[in-house]
Amino acid sequence: MPIDPTQPYDNANIFAKILRGEIPCNRVYEDEWALAFExxxxxxxxxxxxxxxxxxxxxxxxxxxxxxxxxxxxxxxxGMVARDKGLVEPGYRLLANTGVHGGQEVPHLHVHLFGGQPLGPMILRR
Structure with a gap:
């Protein structure tokens, strides 16, 4: 269910639990600012x-x-994750959903990094 980004941060969200080590993930990159996982x-x-x-x-x-x-x-x-995965050429897509209309489901900022195949049009017109 999409979330309202104006609500306070929820420490019980799945990404907060991953950051605390309570839920495992397949980590591909980590530094002091960010964590990347599959x-x-x-x-x-x-x-x-x-x-x-x-x-x-x-x-x-x-x-x-x-x-x-x-x-x-x-x-x-x-950018480092995209380069490490060899996605700069032929290209990749970044997606950060925000709010109900954007389809955000987890109330922790996250960027989806898509690649490895042609991704088609960004949004299909209705």
């Missing part, structure tokens, strides 16, 4: 999630409250 229900040949280590509900929350060092560290981590 999605358990991949939607593409490569489907990796990258999350900041800070308690941020959404991209909006992160862009409003994170300091410059956290923002730079997270963005660099996303």
């Amino acid at each position: 999605d358990i229900n991949p939607q593409a040949e490569i489907h990796t999630l990258v999350i900041p280590k800070g308690a941020y509900v959404s991209w909006d929350d992160f862009s409003a409250r994170a300091n410059a060092e956290e923002i730079a560290g997270f963005v660099r981590a996303v």
Whole structure:
């Protein structure tokens, strides 16, 4: 069920539990700013999630409250994962859902990194 990004951060969300080590994940990258792991229900040949280590509900929350060092560290981590996976060429897609209309389901900022295959159009027009 999509979440409302204006609600306070929920420490019981699945990504908070992964960050605390309460739930295992297939880690592919970690530094002081971010953790990247494979999605358990991949939607593409490569489907990796990258999350900041800070308690941020959404991209909006992160862009409003994170300091410059956290923002730079997270963005660099996303780029590092894409490079480590060899996705820069031929290309990849990043997706960060925010709020109900964006289809956000977990109330912790996360970026989906898709690649390894042609991904088709971004949004199908209705």
